[in-house]
Amino acid sequence: MSASSKLPPFDPADPLGIDDLLEPEDLAVRDTVRQWAADRVVPYVADWYERGELPGIRELARELGAIGALGMSLSGYGCAGASAVQYGLACLELEAADSGIRSLVSVQGSLAMYAVHRFGSEAQKQQWLPRMASGEVIGCFGLTEPDHGSDPASMRTYAKKDGSDWVLNGRKMWITNGSVAGVAVVWAQTEEGIRGFVVPADSDGFSAPEIKHKLSLRASVTSELVLDDVRLPADAVLPEVVGLKGPLSCLSHARYGIVWGAMGAARSCFEAALDYAKSREQFGRPIGGFQLTQAKLADMALELHKGILLAHHLGRRMDAGRLRPEQVSFGKLNNVREAIDICRTARTVLGANGISLEYPVMRHATNLESVLTYEGTVEMHQLVLGKALTGLDAFR
Incomplete structure (x- = not known):
């Protein structure tokens, strides 16, 4: 370093200079999500938290879709195709506003959309992913059960064949977005192993009662999923994966x-x-x-x-x-x-x-x-x- 060179000033907000590792596109993503959160979440979230509600969640989902935050690290089907670092920066900014907002985005993109994108048929991808990427349809992910959290291999939700159809019975617990979801990705035991199913929320026998009295993640929708003889067509199963x-x-x-x-x-x-x-x-x-x-x-x-x-x-x-x-x-x-x-x-x-x-x-x-x-x-x-x-x- 020459005598005339000057070190950059110490930045209390970035003491290690991590921003130097980011590309302009990374910074643009971060700034877009940060501004959205500052405008649409931060001024209101304390009230939402105190009330134990997330009002206007469908509108928020559409706004998040408009800025490319839903399924943002996926490619095609209306998804942003962002890098993993850009997705991470978005998660950081969303959770700086509130964990419940980041959970909404994580469950939508990294669980429900990711499952369909990676393991779904082309028809399933075309049917659901564009509408989920735009926020028109909210998704949820049903794995955890009332008696089986850390041990999903012991899940009791079961899907059996009935002719060409599948019939699902069981319960899932602590499901983010459950009662506002238009579609659920539900994992169930079958004769051939654990399979994933794309379950439209308007299916007969499907319900998602909201869980109340939470003392954490209060500005977030958390539900139980109840599947009572839910009949699905053969093409509801995710075809590209069997097992945990x-x-x-x-x-x-x-x-x-x-x-x-x-x-x-x-x-x-x-x-x-x-x-x-x-x-x-x-x-x-x-x-x-x-x-x-x-x-x-x-x-x-x-x-x-x-x-x-x-x-x-x-x-x-x-x-x-x-x-x-x-x-x-x-x-x-x-x-x-x-x-x-x-x-x-x-x-x-x-x-x-x-x-x-x-x-x-x-x-x-x-x-x-x-x-x-x-x-x-x-x-x-x-x-x-x-x-x-x-x-x-x-x-x-």
């Missing part, structure tokens, strides 16, 4: 989005704590001038930007076709855990104000308690990594 590898590959794709998304919630809490620390005065000066507060802020920034760097690395591996499921578990386990710790530390900086919905901290902290255990609990991801490290299976 179908739903598990969908979950891996969605977990990748969580790796980024969790850092969005963490960033929102860190920014709230930093702003508060610079303006809140105690003992005659801002609390950000005290050593203990600065130590908290430094530790939060450290884990936040390490997590974003990890997410970026995994995104580049996904774009190169080299991302393994174990690496997704690595990212999900680390980033959600660290995001929760950042939220809790931010709450201490804000003191009593940290529990008020005037600030985003407690809302993000409670939302992340759900993110911690959905799409793979802490223990499941620890065991995935443990098996990868030792070569020994401790699941059973």
Whole structure:
């Protein structure tokens, strides 16, 4: 470096200079989603959360479709064909607004649309994907059951052949978007193994009662799916997959989005704590001038930007076709855990104000308690990594 060269200034919002790794197209995607969230979610989400509702979800879905956020990493059929890094950046910005909004997008694109795109017939893709990409149709993904969460191989939902038709019976639980979905991808036991089915929500015997009294993800639609002799034609089955590898590959794709998304919630809490620390005065000066507060802020920034760097690395591996499921578990386990710790530390900086919905901290902290255990609990991801490290299976 010559004597005349100057280092760029230190940026508290990007202390590691991670933005230097992003292409102009990446930044354009990030800025578009950030602006949409700032206009359409941030001013209202505290009220939605307090009421336990997500009003106007169908309108929000259409707006998300219009900016290319639904199924954005898929190609064709009206999908944006964005890179994995761009999809991750979108998840980060959406979850910085609220985990429920990111969940809406993740379930739509990384679970329901991804399942049809990867395992569906051409007719199924043509029928559903363009309308789902535009937000005209909302989708959901039925895997978890009331008695079987971490052990989907033991699911009780069953599909049996009746002539050329399929007849489905069973229940699914904790299904995001369930009661507003126009289509559900439902996984069921069959004589030949676990299969996926595309189930229109207006099918006879299908219902999706909404789950109430949640204390987390309150600005999100969560439902039970009930299948009572739901009769489907032969072409409702996803033809390209048999077995658990179908739903598990969908979950891996969605977990990748969580790796980024969790850092969005963490960033929102860190920014709230930093702003508060610079303006809140105690003992005659801002609390950000005290050593203990600065130590908290430094530790939060450290884990936040390490997590974003990890997410970026995994995104580049996904774009190169080299991302393994174990690496997704690595990212999900680390980033959600660290995001929760950042939220809790931010709450201490804000003191009593940290529990008020005037600030985003407690809302993000409670939302992340759900993110911690959905799409793979802490223990499941620890065991995935443990098996990868030792070569020994401790699941059973």
